[in-house]
Amino acid sequence: MTDNLLEINDLNISFQTFAGTVRAVRGVSLNLKKGETLALVGESGSGKSVICRSIMGLLPKNANINRGEILFHGDNLLTKSSRELQRIRGKKISMIFQNPMTSLNPTMTIGYQVAEPLLLHEKLHKSAARKKAIELLELVGIPDCKNRLNDYPHQFSGGQRQRIVTAIALACNPEILIADEPTTALDVTIQAQILELLKEVQTKVSTSIIFITHDLGVVANVADRVAVIYGGKIIEVGMVDEIFYNPQHPYTWGLLRSMPAMDAGDEELYAIPGSPPNLLTPPAGDLFAARNPYALTADVHAEPPMFQVSPTHFASTWLLDPRAPKIKVPEAIAIRHRYFRNRKQSTISSEGLKEGLR
């Protein structure tokens, strides 16, 4: 038993489709400590949602867990029966889904939907559950919630609906909250409110959060630790400062560079060339090699192992191998690396990158 609340070891998941077997998750190992926020970053189809659904036991029927374990308090969730999982799901581990328009039931009042986990898991009496539901809706900032318990989802705005979904997820004080792109469908101002809400709730009830997103700005805002996923594999993992100021993997570089800088001129925006890999027939070697301008010959032959950068920072790229040739890091990334070194020697105040470099 370690201090890890959740431990994923060598998880492999594949899907049976008409076209063949899709290897969606390939040997993912992760851990989550109490009270921390872990961000999973990657493109659509990289497997980040599949990992989270496997934790919740919500994989579709054609999914196959080939290998690996998911330890929650040292118990393997993958060997649990669906009855046992039902007692954990929604109580100890809960989830906020991407689209608040579709994750609420349009035919039930929100009062009932928020109270439902309390009735089922906490075995609360109806009136007590109702009272708790009002408290929860107050916590997530629904105005005048006492009088709105009997309203239906369509009577709320998108941001409010996402708050209601958050209230449901928080109803039983879960130990782990999985947020699957909770702000992608929302406006910036509403997004900021939801992020503030999650952070506030986290300090109040010390939940651990797994945050899935492809928006690096959001990651920088909420995460303590970041795992970058590409083609069903974790290619870089580290503390948030290490990923943003000392990134090692060319894919992480590409993601950081494709964000427009605050003071950008008219020069072309960097775009990662090509499209995500085909996991039906994955090519040999490193899956990112075909889109990687810094690919070495080694990448074509073998997938790189995880190289250690610091005690908390790992990256899977042959560039970190001692035999690898020195390459010229793109300027936008070199600036981040310099900032990281200076920051470490505390020769500068940690106020962020200069305007125009963000």
Place this chain on the structure above:
Amino acid sequence: MKENGTELLRVEGLKQHFRSGSKMIRAVDDISFSIYHGETFGLVGESGCGKSTTGRTIIQLYQATRGRIYFNGEDLSKLRGKQRWRKFRRDVQMIYQDPYASLNPRNKIKEIIAEGIDVHGLAKNAKDRELQVAGLLETVGLNPEHAGRYPHELSGGQRQRIGIARALAVQPKFIICDEPISALDVSIQAQIVNLLKRLQQEKQLTYLFIAHDLSMVKYISHRIAVMYRGKIVELGLAKELYRYPLHPYTESLLSSIPYPDPDYERQRTRLHFQPQIQSEASQLLEVVPGHYVYCNPSEIALYQAKYERMASTSGSQPEPSLVY
């Protein structure tokens, strides 16, 4: 770009009201602006502020409740005759937000792209039509062999490219991009934005770019208008607007954008916007040359002072003070 360029589109006092039960929803409430040849005009604001309605009214999907829209100097409400409408529909095209919903799943890609070519009779014969489709696919960075496929066989980014190819098929002058990148991944967003910028240069296109993602809008637009509850609250050059946001709503929008910079994120403070009651006399007024703010004539001096203050300290956010 260039206030002095020639005007392609002018919107004057546009109002678009919808009836919802007994209530009137003022989706667009008296807005005016011009778009010049070859520029990208960004329209930003939160959902429900009326930005998409504006775009749809311009392309005449809705009939304006009040106000005039001039395209190429012609008043659209006075446009008569099939030929002239056909010309207008050819000149103005639209790219939609959701590349999953805007392509007919039962048509092959070549049928989707060629629909406009057929309607306007732009192809001499079947061979020419095929060549045009292949050329368009290549223009948007796809393989001509994609022509025989169906939309479900393509990824989100590829579908959005189809949407762009379809709009380009009739050689338009003006394209309304209604949140064309919101549904895409960050790395794919960059590809589409670069493609739109390149096409603009090659084909002298004019864009109305509607979005809520402020960082990308700034990157692609020359001028930006910020909308709030059916009104334009601020309008100016993209760079200027971002550096010197004058209206409190613009300030609050800009302060909500998260940046990939953890140290900066830890100290960023979000400004909250308190909607005030606007007096009747409020309108979009020029505060500094080319920079308009929705306010009372008496408030102009206030905003000018604010501009001066910002220009001297450059920026409203605490400026990170690090030098290498």
